[in-house]
Amino acid sequence: MAKKIYDVIVIGTGAGGGMTIKTLCEAGLKVCALNAGRRLNPEKDFRYHRMPWDMKFRGLDDPKRRDSFGYMDNEYTKAAWDHEIPFTVAPGTKWMWPRCNAVGGKTNFWGRSSARFGEIDFRAASLDWYDVDWPITYDEISPFYTRVEKMIGVASTVQNRPSNPDGTYLPPFNFRCLDYILQAGCEKVGVPFLPDRCAQLTQPHEGHPACHFCGECTTGCDVGAFFSTPYFLLPKAEATKNLELRTDALAKNVLVDENGQATGVAYIDRKTRQEVEVYGRAVVVAASCIESARIMLNSRSRHWPSGIANSSGQLGRNLCDHLYGETARGYLPQLLGQPSFPDHVADSTIAWMPRWQNLKDPHEEKFIRGYSVYPDGGCQEFPGFATELDGFGSSFKKEVKRRYPAPVSFGIQAPTLRSDTNYLDLDPEVKDPYGIPVARMHFQWDENVLKMWEHSKEVCAEVLRAAGGELEGLGDSPEIPGWSLHETGTCRMGNDPKDFVTNRFGQTHDVPNLYVCDASVFLNCTDKTTTISILAFSLRTSEHLIENFRQGEHKAA
Amino acid sequence: MAGQGIQRREVLRILGTAAAAAQFPGFSKWGFACGHIGNAALQIKPAVYKPQFFTPAEYAAVERLADIIIPSDATPGAKEAGVAEFIDFMVANDPDVQYRFRLGLSWLNAHSSRTYGKPFADLSADQQISLLTPLGFKDKARPGEEDGRRFFAMMREYTVTGFYTSEIGFKELDNPALKFYSESPECPHKEDREHRHLAPTNS
Numbered sequence: 001m002a003k004k005i006y007d008v009i010v011i012g013t014g015a016g017g018g019m020t021i022k023t024l025c026e027a028g029l030k031v032c033a034l035n036a037g038r039r040l041n042p043e044k045d046f047r048y049h050r051m052p053w054d055m056k057f058r059g060l061d062d063p064k065r066r067d068s069f070g071y072m073d074n075e076y077t078k079a080a081w082d083h084e085i086p087f088t089v090a091p092g093t094k095w096m097w098p099r100c101n102a103v104g105g106k107t108n109f110w111g112r113s114s115a116r117f118g119e120i121d122f123r124a125a126s127l128d129w130y131d132v133d134w135p136i137t138y139d140e141i142s143p144f145y146t147r148v149e150k151m152i153g154v155a156s157t158v159q160n161r162p163s164n165p166d167g168t169y170l171p172p173f174n175f176r177c178l179d180y181i182l183q184a185g186c187e188k189v190g191v192p193f194l195p196d197r198c199a200q201l202t203q204p205h206e207g208h209p210a211c212h213f214c215g216e217c218t219t220g221c222d223v224g225a226f227f228s229t230p231y232f233l234l235p236k237a238e239a240t241k242n243l244e245l246r247t248d249a250l251a252k253n254v255l256v257d258e259n260g261q262a263t264g265v266a267y268i269d270r271k272t273r274q275e276v277e278v279y280g281r282a283v284v285v286a287a288s289c290i291e292s293a294r295i296m297l298n299s300r301s302r303h304w305p306s307g308i309a310n311s312s313g314q315l316g317r318n319l320c321d322h323l324y325g326e327t328a329r330g331y332l333p334q335l336l337g338q339p340s341f342p343d344h345v346a347d348s349t350i351a352w353m354p355r356w357q358n359l360k361d362p363h364e365e366k367f368i369r370g371y372s373v374y375p376d377g378g379c380q381e382f383p384g385f386a387t388e389l390d391g392f393g394s395s396f397k398k399e400v401k402r403r404y405p406a407p408v409s410f411g412i413q414a415p416t417l418r419s420d421t422n423y424l425d426l427d428p429e430v431k432d433p434y435g436i437p438v439a440r441m442h443f444q445w446d447e448n449v450l451k452m453w454e455h456s457k458e459v460c461a462e463v464l465r466a467a468g469g470e471l472e473g474l475g476d477s478p479e480i481p482g483w484s485l486h487e488t489g490t491c492r493m494g495n496d497p498k499d500f501v502t503n504r505f506g507q508t509h510d511v512p513n514l515y516v517c518d519a520s521v522f523l524n525c526t527d528k529t530t531t532i533s534i535l536a537f538s539l540r541t542s543e544h545l546i547e548n549f550r551q552g553e554h555k556a557a
Numbered sequence: 558m559a560g561q562g563i564q565r566r567e568v569l570r571i572l573g574t575a576a577a578a579a580q581f582p583g584f585s586k587w588g589f590a591c592g593h594i595g596n597a598a599l600q601i602k603p604a605v606y607k608p609q610f611f612t613p614a615e616y617a618a619v620e621r622l623a624d625i626i627i628p629s630d631a632t633p634g635a636k637e638a639g640v641a642e643f644i645d646f647m648v649a650n651d652p653d654v655q656y657r658f659r660l661g662l663s664w665l666n667a668h669s670s671r672t673y674g675k676p677f678a679d680l681s682a683d684q685q686i687s688l689l690t691p692l693g694f695k696d697k698a699r700p701g702e703e704d705g706r707r708f709f710a711m712m713r714e715y716t717v718t719g720f721y722t723s724e725i726g727f728k729e730l731d732n733p734a735l736k737f738y739s740e741s742p743e744c745p746h747k748e749d750r751e752h753r754h755l756a757p758t759n760s
Contacts, residue, residue: 051735052722058643059722063651174743180750202741213738334752342733342742350741381734383721387714392626392693393686397634397729400717404730468751 006032006244007549007556009265009280011251011295014105015534016518017286018229019148023542025242029549029556032278034249034267036287037082037101040108040230045079046220052381076219080108085250087290087439088427095441096482097290103247105288106485107228107531109218112199113349113374114154114532116145118165120359121526124369127362131418134523135495135504138165144536152227152535153205156197163355163370163527171202173350176343178378178408181332185467186353191459196352196374199532200226208232215344215381227531249276251291252436253299253308254283254514260303262514268434281554282545285491286517286538289319290424293490293520294439297426309491309508314501317423318489319442320416320525323449325478327373328460329409330471331385335378338405343378348411351375353463355527357455367451369415372527373460377408408469410460412478414452415525416445418489443481453478486530491520506541513554517541606642610649615662617678619644619712625689626716633725635716643719644712654711661708668705 007029010017017033024031040046052058061075082101089095100106120127122134142165149167156169172195175183179193186193200217204210211225224231237243248270255264255277264279285292293316299308307315355370362368385407386400416422427440457474464471494500497509506521508514517538519530548554608616623635623644635641648658665688669677673684680688691697692709720726727734746752 049735051724051727053724057647057650058718060718063647063653173741175747176742177744177746177752180744180747181752184751211741213741214736215734332752334755338755340731340733342736342738344734345738345741379730379733381732383717383730386717386721389717390693390695392689392713394628394630397627397630397632400721401730468753 003279005264006030006278006280007554008032008282008284008545009034009278010284010286010517011265012105012286012288012291012518013103013229013234013245014286014288014518015107015110015229015531016288016538017284018104018107018233019535019538020284020286020515020517020542020545021243022233022237023539024546025237025240027546027549028240028242029546030242030244031237032244032246032280034251034265034278035101035103035245035247036085036250036270036291037080037103038247039103039245040080040220042220042222042224042230045102046222047076047079049214049216049222050076074219076216077109080220085432085438086430087441088430090440090442093441093443094480095443096480097441098485099288099291103234103245104228104230108220108230110228110531111347111349111529112217112226113352113529114149114152114156114197114199115354115372115528116165116167116197116536117141117526117528117533118163120163121524121528124362124524128358128368130368131523132494132499135493135500141536141540144540145532148532148535148539151206152199152232152532153201153208154197154199154532155195155202157195159192159194159354161192161194161354162359167197169197170205173198173200173202173346176350176378177335177338177341177405178332178343179351179375181334181467181469182351182375182408182463185463185465185469188466189459189463191353191356191463193351193353193375196346196349197532198346198349200346200349211345213342213345215342215347217347246278250434250436251285251287251295252434253295254285255279256299256301256303256308256511260301260308260511262308262511268436270434273434281549281556282513282515284515284517284541284545288518289487289490289520290439290441292516292518293424294426294437296491298437304510309501309510309514311510312498312501314492314499316425316490317420318418318492318523319422319424320418320488320522321422321443321481322484322486322525323371323412323414323416323445323453323478323481324484325412325453325475327410327412327453327456327475328464328471329385329407329473330464330469331403331406332377332408332467332469333406334468335406337402340379341405343405344380348374348376353410357452365451365455367448367455369417369448369452370527371412371414371452371456373456374411374413375408376411377406379405380407383407408464410456410463412453412456412475413484413486413527413529414449414456415527416449418524419444419446422446422489424490441482445478445481450478486519486525488519488522488525488530491516492523493521494523505544506537507544507548512548515541515545606639606645608645608649610655611645611658611662614676614678615659616641616645618662618665621678621685622689622709622712623716623719625685626693626713627720632729635720638720638723638725640716640719640723643723644715647715647719657708657711661704661711664704664708668702 119138297307353373426437620641
C-alpha cells in the first residue's frame, strides 16, 4: 500500500496550531494534526459551576497530587493537565511549567487578556539599543490582529495609548466599585487605569453565546463564551473535511529526506506506546515554545546533527518569560461593610494598568522597556485575605464579613530581556516515559526585570494610598519563572539565517517546508500577553505557507 | 497568564504542596450534599463522622478550636459547617502537614497543663479563650509562645478555608460567586467615583 501523504502535518492544537489548522483546511489543504493529549468533553471534563462543597477537596484538589499551579491545575480541571512528561532544571534554575496537553491546549483555560503588540515593541532595540528589532513592522501585522479580533471577540475600549495599539472591540466590561476607586487613585499618581482587552464575549459574537459572568473561566467554559480552539477554530476546520486529528499522539521528532527537508513527523501513540510515522509535504511545529524547541532539538539527523533547522545554533536559545507576582495588597476602607458584589466575573482581566514607563524617553527609568499591572480584588469566591486576619471569635467572623468587599491586590507582568544564559537544551540523561529526552531549563530573572519588580511595588503602593486604601503588604518575591506560561523565544524570527531559526514568516531558514507557529518565534515577550499575538502571527504564517503551495514551492499531496 | 483568581491561588499556597492516596469515607455535615449535581453515589453521609487522622482526643480539640475561631453566634459557625471534618480530611490526605498538627496539639496540651494543670479539652470555655488569646491576637503575643502562635495561625487558616468553602460560609458572606448574570455587573455608585460617601451598612 502506498503510504498516505498529507499536505501539512501540524503538531499542536493550541492557539498557534488551532489557527494554522483552521486556515490551512479552509484553503483546501489536507491536514493531519497531532495532539499529545486527548479531546475534552466540556460537559464531562469541565467541572466548573460546581460549588466548592460539591468537590471532594473543595476544589482545592488532593494535597498529595496538588502542585503549586493548583489555581489552574486543580480539582475542576484535572482531566486536562499532563503530569506524565517531566522536565529538568539546570543547577540554580527554578522553573514551573504545567502542560495542558488536551486538545486546545492552554486556550481551554487561558487568562483572556488580549492586547496587541505595538511598534514600540517591534522597534524596541532601535529605541534602547538592547538586542535587535523584530523583522516585521506593526503595519504588517495589524490587519492580522484585526481579523483575529473579529474571530475571537475582544471586549475593550479605544484608549490611544502609545504602547498599546487599539483594535476592534466588543463593549467593555463594566467597572466595579473597586475599579472606579483605583482609577481615581491612578489619576492622582499619573498612571493609566483602563478596561483590559479581555477575550470574553460581552455580547453574542460570530455564533458564540455571550458570557454569563460566572467567573469560572480558568476552569473551562462549557458554552464557549471565550476564545478557545475547540470552540472557535477546530469546528471550522472539521467542517471542511480536510482535517484528520490524531489525539494521544506525542510528537517525537520531525522526519527528513536525503536532502534534510521535512517529510513528516514520528510520534508515540500513547495508547499503544508504539511509534508511528505520518507524512506530509510540509510540517508546522506549534507545540508551544518549549515543546516545539524540544521536538526540533530531538530531530537530529546526518543533516541536522544538533537539531533540525539549527544551523544558527539558536534553537532553544533566547528564552524569555514574564515575571509575575503580587506587588502590593491591601484594602479599600470605602468598601468596608458594603453589601457583597460580583467582583469576580472576569478574574483579574476587567481592568489593567497598561505600560506607562519609558514611553517618551526609552531611558526615563532605571530599567529599559516596560511592564503592565493587573489590579484585582473585591468579593471573590474565596475570601483569601481572611486566612491572614488577626484574632478569632465573633469579632473575627464579623471582620471577615466587613472586609469581604474591600481587598485589592496588584499583579505585575514584566518581560525579561533576551539573554545567552536563558535557554533550554535536551537533558543528556533524563528521558520521558516514552524514551524521548526531556527539556532541561536554564533560566534566571535578569537585573532589568527585577528593577521593574521593585519599581512596580512602589507605584502600586502609591496608587493604593492615593485611592484612599490601606496598604497591608508588598510582594516579598516574584513567582518562580515559568509561572506566567508566557514563555517566548527558542525559535526566534529574523532575516539573517546565521542568527535566527526562522525567517520573518515563521518559516525555518534551513528547511523551507518546516514552519513554527507559536510564541517561540517572538523576539521577546513584551509587557503584553502572548495568545492574541500567537493567533495573529500564526494566521500570517499559515497564509504564507498556503501561498508557497500555490506558487509550487511545496507540492500538494 | 493573567486572569487567574488570585484568591484561589492564595488558599492553595496556604494549603501547601505534597504527594500519595486515600479512601474517602464521606462526611456527616458537608460532603456532596448538593442536589444540583445529583450524583447519588457521592452522597454518602454517615451519621457520626469518624476521624481519619486525628485521635478522638485530638479531634475533640480540633472541633473546639474551630468553634472558638468561627463561633456560632447570630449566624451558624464552624460547628454547623463541619469544619473539623474538613480539617481532619485534608490533614489525613496531606502527610506534609500531619506532623505540624500533631505537634501543635501536643504543644497546646502541654501549655494548658503547665498553666492550668489539665489538658486543653478539659478547661472551661473562659480558660480556653484566655489560653488562646496571646496565640491568636498579635498585640497580646507573649515571648516563648512562638510555636503555639504558628500552630494557631495554621488552625485558623484551615478553619477559614473549611468554613468559607462550605454552603454555610457562602451564605455568611452572601457570596456572589457561581451565579449567572445577564451583563457584566456594574458599580451602582458611579456618581461618587472615589466612594467617599457610601452609607455605612454594617450592622
